Amino acid sequence: MGPLPRTVELFYDVLSPYSWLGFEILCRYKNLWNIHLQLRPSLIAGIMKDSGNKPPALLSRKAQYLMGDIKLLREHMQVPLQFPKDFFSVILEKGSLSAMRFLTAVNTENPEMLEKVSRELWMRVWNRDEDITDPQSLLAAAEKAGMSTQQARGLLEKISTPQVKNKLRETTEAACKYGAFGLPVTVAHLDGHTHMLFGSDRMELLAHLLGEKWMGPVPPAVNAKL
Amino acid sequence: MGPLPRTVELFYDVLSPYSWLGFEILCRYKNLWNIHLQLRPSLIAGIMKDSGNKPPALLSRKAQYLMGDIKLLREHMQVPLQFPKDFFSVILEKGSLSAMRFLTAVNTENPEMLEKVSRELWMRVWNRDEDITDPQSLLAAAEKAGMSTQQARGLLEKISTPQVKNKLRETTEAACKYGAFGLPVTVAHLDGHTHMLFGSDRMELLAHLLGEKWMGPVPPAVNAKL
Numbered sequence: 001m002g003p004l005p006r007t008v009e010l011f012y013d014v015l016s017p018y019s020w021l022g023f024e025i026l027c028r029y030k031n032l033w034n035i036h037l038q039l040r041p042s043l044i045a046g047i048m049k050d051s052g053n054k055p056p057a058l059l060s061r062k063a064q065y066l067m068g069d070i071k072l073l074r075e076h077m078q079v080p081l082q083f084p085k086d087f088f089s090v091i092l093e094k095g096s097l098s099a100m101r102f103l104t105a106v107n108t109e110n111p112e113m114l115e116k117v118s119r120e121l122w123m124r125v126w127n128r129d130e131d132i133t134d135p136q137s138l139l140a141a142a143e144k145a146g147m148s149t150q151q152a153r154g155l156l157e158k159i160s161t162p163q164v165k166n167k168l169r170e171t172t173e174a175a176c177k178y179g180a181f182g183l184p185v186t187v188a189h190l191d192g193h194t195h196m197l198f199g200s201d202r203m204e205l206l207a208h209l210l211g212e213k214w215m216g217p218v219p220p221a222v223n224a225k226l
Numbered sequence: 227m228g229p230l231p232r233t234v235e236l237f238y239d240v241l242s243p244y245s246w247l248g249f250e251i252l253c254r255y256k257n258l259w260n261i262h263l264q265l266r267p268s269l270i271a272g273i274m275k276d277s278g279n280k281p282p283a284l285l286s287r288k289a290q291y292l293m294g295d296i297k298l299l300r301e302h303m304q305v306p307l308q309f310p311k312d313f314f315s316v317i318l319e320k321g322s323l324s325a326m327r328f329l330t331a332v333n334t335e336n337p338e339m340l341e342k343v344s345r346e347l348w349m350r351v352w353n354r355d356e357d358i359t360d361p362q363s364l365l366a367a368a369e370k371a372g373m374s375t376q377q378a379r380g381l382l383e384k385i386s387t388p389q390v391k392n393k394l395r396e397t398t399e400a401a402c403k404y405g406a407f408g409l410p411v412t413v414a415h416l417d418g419h420t421h422m423l424f425g426s427d428r429m430e431l432l433a434h435l436l437g438e439k440w441m442g443p444v445p446p447a448v449n450a451k452l
Contacts, residue, residue, distance in 0.1 A: 069424070069428075195298065197295075
């Protein structure tokens with residue numbers, strides 16, 4: 001028996017494109033590295049408020065850069081990111097509160113489905129420019145991920161319960177306690193220490209900390225290795 | 227004869243620790259990849275002003291993160307970064323105007339010395355916590371880089387000429403035209419297109435764009451390859 005897997009937490013919000021990149025990279029590596037990946041749905045708006053940070057896209061030159069950066073990373077990292085047409089309305093006005101509550105409910109009731117439902121929500125907002133605020137949108141994502149209508153409806157009913165609301169608040173606060181001022185945030189637990197890494201561009205550093213091999217954002221498939 | 231080397235410009239300021247990381251990585255790769263590296267000393271204060279951006283360390287949670295990040299990257303990237311004791315005075319009050327004018331003069335008169343003198347200035351401010359604003363500091367860095375006292379003094383006399391002042395302003399404006407809102411900025415010229423990459427964490431993406439191999443921040447030495 002080898003050494004115990006190290007816990008790696010990923011705090012993310014489906015509103016954040018860089019969260020999607022970090023999410024896909026860690027999902028690809030979770031079976032290649034000796035880690036236990038904990039997916040932690042959080043609310044980016046809460047983190048911004050608590051830290052006093054502002055979304056980068058509010059500065060016009062950063063917004064401009066972001067669009068080019070996402071385009072290059074999309075291809076390099078093989079994640080099908082596509083800017084929503086009305087970026088500001090989607091990100092700043094509509095937000096992700098119900099989507100992240102929905103994922104919180106998935107995490108509590110059907111944690112084995114969390115990865116797939118998260119990905120389907122990103123596919124909606126950051127690939128097909130579809131809504132993620134209406135109940136119908138959440139149901140559609142859950143069904144696309146492989147849930148039954150009944151199962152999805154059951155989760156939807158839970159998103160306004162105090163349990164789910166509190167759980168999302170607690171997870172967001174946990175990210176803040178680790179020092180988050182945006183998302184994604186990766187927290188590596190190593191030998192009694194925690195290392196908080198911000199952004200999707202610290203994964204090679206994460207590999208270094210874990211003593212694992214970095215093979216780029218698209219590592220050879222687990223299958224190919226066997 | 228192989229294909230012509232692609233031009234890669236690196237805009238940097240010795241006040242910026244992430245510029246140092248980008249600088250060392252590109253200096254390591256410049257003979258491993260088929261590139262022509264152009265080092266372009268710029269003024270970060272000018273870029274911040276022009277873009278309306280604020281130094282990240284002004285947000286306390288970002289400042290906190292920066293310190294941990296630099297510490298981890300120092301080891302991972304093997305660049306001896308060390309936070310100056312009075313960070314705010316060094317970065318926000320003292321600044322780098324004379325240092326970057328000095329490097330501009332080096333670039334004009336003795337371009338073959340630019341890499342070494344830049345590194346010695348970083349060693350002063352971001353390793354030994356020494357001044358980089360007094361003429362004596364600039365002379366000391368130049369001499370440590372291998373210049374004669376006479377040569378260094380000749381360059382120092384040039385830093386208040388309109389030629390040098392204008393040249394630094396022009397380089398800073400060029401970075402802004404590429405869309406800079408901070409430093410380092412790497413600009414890759416490929417097949418008639420330019421790609422602007424911000425930060426020290428886009429070097430693997432740069433390799434991808436160039437069709438070159440990324441071997442981590444510390445590639446096997448050129449010598450070891452031969």
